[in-house]
Amino acid sequence: MPPPSRGGSRNPLALVVVALIAAAMLYxxxxxxRRSGPTPLVTKASAAPDFTLESLDGxxxxxxxxxxxxxxxxxxxxxxxxxxxxxxxxxxxQNQYGSQGLQVIGVAMDDSGKEDIAxxxxxxxxxxxxxxGKEAVGDAYGGVPALPESFFIGRDGKIVxxxxxxxxxxxxxxxxxxxxxxxxxxxxxxxxxVRENGPDQK
Amino acid sequence: xxxxxxxxxLILVLALLAGAAVAQSGKSPSxxxxxxxxxxxxxxxxxxxxxxxxxxxxxxxxSNLPKSEFLIPTSLKMDxxxxxxxxxxxxxxxxxxxxxxxxxxxxxxxxxxxxxAVAVHPLHAVEPGKYVMHGVLRxxxxxxxxxxxxxxxxxxxxxxxxxEPPTHRANPAQSPHVHN
Numbered sequence: 001m002p003p004p005s006r007g008g009s010r011n012p013l014a015l016v017v018v019a020l021i022a023a024a025m026l027y028x029x030x031x032x033x034r035r036s037g038p039t040p041l042v043t044k045a046s047a048a049p050d051f052t053l054e055s056l057d058g059x060x061x062x063x064x065x066x067x068x069x070x071x072x073x074x075x076x077x078x079x080x081x082x083x084x085x086x087x088x089x090x091x092x093x094q095n096q097y098g099s100q101g102l103q104v105i106g107v108a109m110d111d112s113g114k115e116d117i118a119x120x121x122x123x124x125x126x127x128x129x130x131x132x133g134k135e136a137v138g139d140a141y142g143g144v145p146a147l148p149e150s151f152f153i154g155r156d157g158k159i160v161x162x163x164x165x166x167x168x169x170x171x172x173x174x175x176x177x178x179x180x181x182x183x184x185x186x187x188x189x190x191x192x193x194v195r196e197n198g199p200d201q202k
Numbered sequence: 203x204x205x206x207x208x209x210x211x212l213i214l215v216l217a218l219l220a221g222a223a224v225a226q227s228g229k230s231p232s233x234x235x236x237x238x239x240x241x242x243x244x245x246x247x248x249x250x251x252x253x254x255x256x257x258x259x260x261x262x263x264x265s266n267l268p269k270s271e272f273l274i275p276t277s278l279k280m281d282x283x284x285x286x287x288x289x290x291x292x293x294x295x296x297x298x299x300x301x302x303x304x305x306x307x308x309x310x311x312x313x314x315x316x317x318x319a320v321a322v323h324p325l326h327a328v329e330p331g332k333y334v335m336h337g338v339l340r341x342x343x344x345x346x347x348x349x350x351x352x353x354x355x356x357x358x359x360x361x362x363x364x365x366e367p368p369t370h371r372a373n374p375a376q377s378p379h380v381h382n
Contacts, residue, residue, distance in 0.1 A: 078272040079342055080349040082303040111352070120272055146348040165348035166303045 045160070048073070048153045049140035053107065053131035056118050061105070061131055064157065070097075070179035071153040072104045072172075075138065078112060078120040080147040082166035087124045089169040093176060094128045100180055101155065104128035109138060109147060150175075154182030231261040231343035231350050238359035245366045246326045248289060253278070253318045253357060255339065262311040263341040265296025269310050273342075274352050278318050280337035285328045286361070288335065289321035302346050324363045333361045 048071070052062040063071070074090060076083035087106075094104045108117045108130055121130050138144040141151060152161040152175040160182060161175035236254040243249040257263055264273045280288040294317060296310030322335070335358060342352040 077349070077351075079274045079352070081273070081301065081309065081344055082347055082349060084272075085303045109351070116272070146350050148348070167347075 045158055047157055048151060048159050049137075051134075051137045051140065053134065053137060056114065056121065056130045056132070061129055063105075063153075066103055066105075067157050068155050068184045069101045069103045070155055070176065070182065071151075072102065072176060072179070073107065073141075073151040073153060074104060075107045075109055075133065075141070075144045075147055075149045077108060077110045077147050078116055079110070083148045084124070086148050086166055086172075087126065089172060091125055091127050093169075093173060097176055097180065102176055102180060106130040107133040107137065109133040109144060152176065152179040154179050155184045156182055158182070231263075231345070231353075232258045233263060233339065233341055233343070233353070233355055234258075235339070235355060235357055240332075241322065241359060241361045242364055243322045243324050243361050244364050245324045245328055245330070247366060248321050248323045249361075250292075250319050251322055251359060251361075253320060253339075253359070254315065255312075255318065255355075256315050257313050257343070259314075261343045261345050262299070262301075262309075262313040263343045265310040265312055266293035267296065267310055269308065273309070274340070276312060276339065276341045278320065278337055278339050278357065280320060280335060280357075283333065283335065285325045286333060286335075286363070287321075287323040287325065288337075289323050291321075292319040294318070301344075322361055324361075326366070328363050330363050330365055333363060335359050335361055 048063060050062065050064045052060050055061050063073070072090065072093070074086075076087070090104050090106070094102065106121070106126065106128060110117055110133070114132060117130065117132070141149075146165065148163075148166060150163045150172065151159050152163075154160045160178045163172065163175060234256045236256070238251065238253060241249060241251050263276050266275050266277060268275050276293070278291050278293075280291075282288065294312070296312060298308040298310055299313075300306075300308055318339070320337075337357045339355040339357050340352060341355070343350045
């Protein structure tokens with residue numbers, strides 16, 4: 001058997017260790033770069049990124065057209081169990097606070113077809129517009145890595161709160177109140193009212 | 203402790219640390235695929251291959267037969283090589299569990315370790331040798347409060363195709379022994 005190499009750099013086990021460390025650094029570097037790439041920083045008090053998306057009934061809805069209302073922007077998907085629990089709460093909260101200026105907007109981040117989304121919305125009795133999400137919109141809101149994710153946008157178009165994952169109805173309601181308490185900037189006119197998508201609208 | 207033992211321990215510790223770090227990095231769910239030992243598959247016969255997966259702690263994925271039409275089933279799709287038939291795929295039954303987000307409804311899920319079996323059937327015309335089978339496990343994971351977009355995990359394993367075993371020939375007729 002040959003004698004073991006005395007030079008540390010020649011030791012094959014040391015090379016394996018170095019390779020492992022290098023692989024770990026590459027892994028974390030890659031993921032860090034990927035995370036920081038397309039994902040802008042969306043924080044409270046920052047302006048909600050504007051977008052235009054198609055609704056289930058084929059209309060174009062632009063977020064900035066809702067200026068003057070408090071908007072609950074809810075990212076969801078048909079395959080998301082927690083979203084299924086949350087949706088009836090959003091229906092109730094839209095009924096309860098709609099007259100005070102709340103507009104819930106659902107953004108479906110599904111790969112499944114429009115028909116599946118419409119069926120889910122109908123089954124859940126959704127009484128607010130459901131938009132067909134696009135990856136670029138998700139990226140603008142921080143990537144939306146998990147669902148549900150809700151952004152609470154004040155009447156001035158600024159994000160006042162954000163909830164990731166399923167939380168209680170009371171917590172959602174508190175954030176809605178924060179959004180409703182905001183004031184429209186003086187030089188801005190209130191936006192239009194978005195027609196709600198009833199279950200029978202398609 | 204000699205140098206070799208020391209290095210071995212160091213590698214083990216580093217590997218465990220790296221694994222723990224990967225598991226803790228972010229809240230991204232992960233399903234991992236355990237390497238499969240070389241599978242020996244005789245021609246003209248069916249060989250079942252077990253593919254072992256692990257769902258990271260704290261997460262679950264839907265079983266192959268979720269209880270709701272909207273949920274995305276876990277499914278294995280294998281590429282189809284020529285002359286080697288990848289036959290039926292056997293999925294384990296899901297565990298029926300309730301979750302905080304779905305207290306009144308049981309979901310059929312996989313968590314922890316689970317095994318999917320796939321049948322490999324090389325045709326008679328296949329040249330003996332080593333072949334690589336490729337496929338993808340599609341799944342959609344959730345934890346107790348949120349769900350993550352569907353993912354596709356690449357899967358591959360090696361198959362060594364060997365000649366079919368010699369057929370057993372009946373002994374030629376022999377004169378019967380008569381025992382008186």
